[in-house]
Amino acid sequence: MSTLGVIGCGHWGGNYVRIFSALLGADRVVAVDSSAQALAGLRRRYGAVGTAQRLEEFLERSDAKMAVIATPAATHYELTAACLKRGLDVLAEKPLTLRTAEARKLMELAAAESRVLLVGHTFLYNPAVRKLGQIVSRGMCGDIYYMKATRTHLGLIRPDVNAVWDLAPHDVSIFNFLVGAPPVSVTADGGCYLRSGKEDVAFITLRYPRGILAHIHVSWADSNKERLIEVVGSRARAVFDDLNAMERVKLYKKGISANVAGGDNFGEFLFALRDGDIISPKIAAREPLADVCKDFLRSVRTRKPPFVTAEDGMRVVAVLCAVEESLKNGGRVTPVRSEGRRTPARAGK
Numbered sequence: 001m002s003t004l005g006v007i008g009c010g011h012w013g014g015n016y017v018r019i020f021s022a023l024l025g026a027d028r029v030v031a032v033d034s035s036a037q038a039l040a041g042l043r044r045r046y047g048a049v050g051t052a053q054r055l056e057e058f059l060e061r062s063d064a065k066m067a068v069i070a071t072p073a074a075t076h077y078e079l080t081a082a083c084l085k086r087g088l089d090v091l092a093e094k095p096l097t098l099r100t101a102e103a104r105k106l107m108e109l110a111a112a113e114s115r116v117l118l119v120g121h122t123f124l125y126n127p128a129v130r131k132l133g134q135i136v137s138r139g140m141c142g143d144i145y146y147m148k149a150t151r152t153h154l155g156l157i158r159p160d161v162n163a164v165w166d167l168a169p170h171d172v173s174i175f176n177f178l179v180g181a182p183p184v185s186v187t188a189d190g191g192c193y194l195r196s197g198k199e200d201v202a203f204i205t206l207r208y209p210r211g212i213l214a215h216i217h218v219s220w221a222d223s224n225k226e227r228l229i230e231v232v233g234s235r236a237r238a239v240f241d242d243l244n245a246m247e248r249v250k251l252y253k254k255g256i257s258a259n260v261a262g263g264d265n266f267g268e269f270l271f272a273l274r275d276g277d278i279i280s281p282k283i284a285a286r287e288p289l290a291d292v293c294k295d296f297l298r299s300v301r302t303r304k305p306p307f308v309t310a311e312d313g314m315r316v317v318a319v320l321c322a323v324e325e326s327l328k329n330g331g332r333v334t335p336v337r338s339e340g341r342r343t344p345a346r347a348g349k
């Protein structure tokens with residue numbers, strides 16, 4: 001019988017232990033964490049869950065076939081590579097790595113070993129984001145003008161990375177998904193108000209193909225908690241408010257359009273305001289992380305690609321590397337060095 005190791009069982013990894021214990025049975029899950037205290041807590045809660053303090057202990061087991069990497073971001077590359085090299089299928093948390101070259105290496109390694117490598121961009125499994133994808137791909141917003149993301153609160157401050165690497169992967173993955181392609185270039189400004197050397201606040205502008213602009217504001221220093229994604233188009237504006245449990249997605253069918261005037265005023269624009277309904281579609285109540293885990297098991301079983309692939313993860317890393325470069329260079333326009341396109345058709349899946 002194959003077992004699955006959850007490598008890193010802190011705040012987030014503990015959720016994987018819970019979900020995979022329910023999906024596979026606790027006796028097929030091995031919790032791996034350098035902290036003996038974290039492991040003792042999991043043993044008390046899940047009984048049959050196996051434990052190990054080092055990844056190597058788990059990899060030595062002949063029944064080790066799958067791994068989840070939920071350790072701090074700086075360790076993702078090394079641990080994911082070790083698991084893939086041992087022939088395991090891997091679900092790696094976001095961000096896949098902190099360097100594009102490393103993300104590409106993992107993508108290539110997974111392909112060479114014919115292994116599954118799903119990247120945990122959980123929001124792409126969120127029913128509200130899928131609904132937003134349907135709204136966009138069915139043209140209900142019209143042509144997208146721009147998108148906006150706000151992700152602010154007080155912490156949770158991570159020791160190893162800045163707020164960009166912690167929070168912006170969510171927004172970049174959502175924007176890439178909605179547009180069906182990564183941005184061409186970025187500019188970014190940020191501030192290190194709480195500690196030196198690691199931005200806790202950033203303002204990021206992304207230029208996507210087809211003239212689509214996007215903006216991301218992340219902050220660990222804002223008492224106002226916001227989790228907002230907005231898409232403004234020629235026909236309507238769509239909003240995903242993750243904190244509004246009753247109406248997570250709303251479509252505002254209001255807008256403004258320009259027409260060139262005829263007669264004496266030829267060449268001048270006439271602007272017409274449009275009023276319309278505000279629609280609040282039903283959003284299924286499902287735990288996105290449970291859907292991530294189910295998709296991973298489906299991909300392992302069928303050997304078909306997961307919904308979020310290593311290539312998707314690599315493209316997010318490429319954007320974040322460009323953001324980091326722009327931050328270091330006073331907000332200089334920085335090209336995003338990743339290739340490949342993703343078709344928006346997937347949005348309706």
Ligand SMILES: NC(=O)c1ccc[n+]([C@@H]2O[C@H](COP(=O)([O-])OP(=O)(O)OC[C@H]3O[C@@H](n4cnc5c(N)ncnc54)[C@H](O)[C@@H]3O)[C@@H](O)[C@H]2O)c1
Nearest residue numbers: 008009010011012013033034035070071072073093094122
């Ligand atoms: N997808 C999401 O929505 C989401 C949400 C939260 C966190 N995350 C990601 O999950 C990862 C973990 O975040 P967290 O909040 O659980 O962090 P955390 O600090 O609470 O937990 C990390 C755990 O990893 C363990 N660890 C560190 N290095 C290890 C190693 N080499 N071998 C074994 N164990 C090791 C630590 O002891 C700790 O228990 C991060 O990459 C983060 O970006 C993703």
